[in-house]
Amino acid sequence: MNVEQLNREFGLPKLLNFFSDDSGLILADLAGGQARLCLQGAHLMHWQPKGQAQPVLWMSREAKPVAGKSLRGGVPVCWPWFGSRSADVPAHGYARTVLWQVVDSQPLPNGGVRLTLCWSQDAHPLWPHACRVELRVEVGCDLRISLMTCNTGNQPLEISEALHTYFRISDIAAVRLHGLDGVDYWDKAAGRSELCTQDGSLSFAEETDRVYVNSAATCMLEDPGLKRRIVVEKVGSFSTVVWTPWVDKARRMGDMGEPDGWREMLCIESGNALDNTLTLLPGDRHSLQVHYQVT
Ligand code: TA6
8 A cells, every 4th residue: 555545544633644755665653743653564663752851762863764674773573583593584584674564543542543564474485484463553651562473374383573672761871670580581692692590680781682581570671861760561472682782782783873872772672582482383373462651
């Protein structure tokens, strides 16, 4: 569908408007501009609820929508695998670079809006299986995102996934992350892969890349610099990934926004990865739901 058809079929006055930018990609403004989503990747790019002086989601100053390329920031959808598999396939799967279809839009009682997108395939060159995945975004004073996968084929499927959420913070040295005390994690920083156990809350002073496993724990990010707390509550997700690249990896990546955009972001990702990889039998469906609140 083009922009006109999308607005005719799914547009909602003041709540949901589709438009295309100079990349030719189609974007959607939600809830009167409190959020913005790119149909490529069903990628939520921006969320700044009323009353918040800064966006809750971080987006690199250098990021702009480009066909076939994922955006550095917002909520990339990692699916049908999380992490890197081999050098010749993209890390975190291909869902974040394909064109999702809009399937539904609804106003919400709280004055917000719900937008549902889907990607379905008989096969994909990188993953030759029949499957359907839906992303549902509910935007208002808080944010809910659901990622629902259905095995539409006749073989069991192994899926790993994550909502790879980048949060805007005042400074990486100022924040603390609570809620993971006692949870086991795979320490993936600096090429390591060691199983450890979290002791207390997290503060950050170096590259941190941890996949916490077998935990549905609610996390709370405390940011005194922006005078806010962000609560990440999830259902159907047993892995939480915490990632800051720190200065050297950020420089190597080159798209975190010079000179130190990396200091103003922290990823808290809700998914099912490593020990929590899912097996879906034919006809099975799995739903991962995350509720983000700012207080
Ligand atoms: O989720 C953390 C991580 O796996 C890091 O290791 C880093 O690679 C990050 O994701 C970004 O990955 P991307 O493919 O988006 O550059």
